[in-house]
Amino acid sequence: MIAMLLLGAVSWVLRIAFITLLPADRLPARLKSGLEYLAPAVLASIVAVELVALVRDAQPADAGVLLAAGAAIGIVAYRTRNVSIACALGVGVVLILGL
Numbered sequence: 192m193i194a195m196l197l198l199g200a201v202s203w204v205l206r207i208a209f210i211t212l213l214p215a216d217r218l219p220a221r222l223k224s225g226l227e228y229l230a231p232a233v234l235a236s237i238v239a240v241e242l243v244a245l246v247r248d249a250q251p252a253d254a255g256v257l258l259a260a261g262a263a264i265g266i267v268a269y270r271t272r273n274v275s276i277a278c279a280l281g282v283g284v285v286l287i288l289g290l
Contacts, residue, residue, distance in 0.1 A: 231274055238264075238281070260284045 215223065242261050246254045264284065268277035 234274065234278075256288070260288065 218226075238261070242257065245257050249257060264277055264280050267280055268274070271277070
């Protein structure tokens with residue numbers, strides 16, 4: 192319990208320090224432009240890890256459907272350049288495949 196409280200405190204202090212000591216408007220332009228792609232990169236890595244885990248344990252036909260759904264979502268995300276649309280499509284695919 193003490194370790195969890197310490198980790199929570201350290202996390203809070205780091206967040207507060209970056210908000211108060213180094214606000215976003217003080218960041219260099221190059222760093223700000225790089226941060227724009229942070230959320231999609233994290234989302235893509237989470238999707239990739241989960242997709243690999245699902246395909247590894249699935250039957251071949253199910254694995255094909257999962258890979259096709261992942262590819263379709265990737266194509267839509269690439270064409271629209273909209274994370275919200277890609278996420279909504281992903282949720283829809285999960286709901287459909289879950290039925």
